[in-house]
Amino acid sequence: MSNPTRTILVDIELRLKKVGVPSPRFDAESLMAFSLGIERKRLGLQQEITSDQLRILESLVEKRLRRVPLQHILGEQGFRRIVLNVGPGVFIPRPETELLVESAIRYLNELASKPKIVFDLCAGSGAIALSIACEVQNCEVIALEKSREAFVYLEKNLQANSEKIIENNSSVKLVNADISSNLDILNSYLTKVDAIVSNPPYIPDKMIPREPEVKDFEPGMALFGGPDGLNVVREVLNISDSFLKSRGFIGIEHADVQGSSVEETGVPYLIKQTNSYSKIEDRRDLNGVSRYTVAIKN
Numbered sequence: 001m002s003n004p005t006r007t008i009l010v011d012i013e014l015r016l017k018k019v020g021v022p023s024p025r026f027d028a029e030s031l032m033a034f035s036l037g038i039e040r041k042r043l044g045l046q047q048e049i050t051s052d053q054l055r056i057l058e059s060l061v062e063k064r065l066r067r068v069p070l071q072h073i074l075g076e077q078g079f080r081r082i083v084l085n086v087g088p089g090v091f092i093p094r095p096e097t098e099l100l101v102e103s104a105i106r107y108l109n110e111l112a113s114k115p116k117i118v119f120d121l122c123a124g125s126g127a128i129a130l131s132i133a134c135e136v137q138n139c140e141v142i143a144l145e146k147s148r149e150a151f152v153y154l155e156k157n158l159q160a161n162s163e164k165i166i167e168n169n170s171s172v173k174l175v176n177a178d179i180s181s182n183l184d185i186l187n188s189y190l191t192k193v194d195a196i197v198s199n200p201p202y203i204p205d206k207m208i209p210r211e212p213e214v215k216d217f218e219p220g221m222a223l224f225g226g227p228d229g230l231n232v233v234r235e236v237l238n239i240s241d242s243f244l245k246s247r248g249f250i251g252i253e254h255a256d257v258q259g260s261s262v263e264e265t266g267v268p269y270l271i272k273q274t275n276s277y278s279k280i281e282d283r284r285d286l287n288g289v290s291r292y293t294v295a296i297k298n
């Protein structure tokens, strides 16, 4: 029996739209391409699919209708120049974070020091740490992550990108620890770190995310940062105080409502309060929304 791809795609798109999936066409195409084992851009060349392929596709669509994140179904997410393994237990990297990484990379590429030492605090799948190690030469990156489940993905993603990192004369060291714990094992880096980059959990505990993909599938440890959402940000600043060198770079992602330099709920405000930084700048993401703060240590 023939199964015309165009008709099937339209049907999937309508069903996904009905349950509120935000990008139904893209998801329908991605799921079909995945079930056929081809790239999404090649779908146009595929006029029909077999009944076996249709059965596999239907099982994927059924998951997406339950709002399982597309990235969990496909098992991966692209970030800058790399593709990361993701699934239950690890935060799915967001395009918003790419600009924070861009800022850090620009800073690092202008430095003469070798090796350049970087901390990625709250590393998750390794989006920040691995992108920097793949894009900046002579870089020693230390990636710290508390969750054991997320750490498994971090190890896998480092393994998958190790060739690129070695070619770049860089390295990544993984540490499975809470950033508020005793970090004596990192003592050799005290006041020696060139850049500290972090996308910590920053949602206030009582704020429940609306999207089912986030609320039901992202790990709470990756999302919630205490009563005002800023507990882990404060820890990041504590660590930076001891480890970042003078003229070092700090970049911290935050929620759109945490970009104030005068309210206590703002990351720029918290950085200013330390009296240890200059050039404190809050920057916007690709949607024009306040998203991350950068500063230079005095």
Ligand SMILES: C[S@@+](CC[C@H](N)C(=O)[O-])C[C@H]1O[C@@H](n2cnc3c(N)ncnc32)[C@H](O)[C@@H]1O
Residues within 6 Å of the ligand: 090, 091, 092, 093, 094, 097, 121, 122, 123, 124, 125, 126, 127, 128, 144, 145, 146, 147, 150, 177, 178, 179, 180, 198, 199, 200, 201, 202, 221, 222, 223, 232
């Ligand atoms: C928003 S996710 C970001 C992950 C990754 N940096 C990214 O941008 O995709 C925050 C990460 O911080 C980790 N985390 C939360 N609290 C932590 C803590 N106290 N110490 C270390 N990691 C922590 C979570 O497990 C999660 O992987």
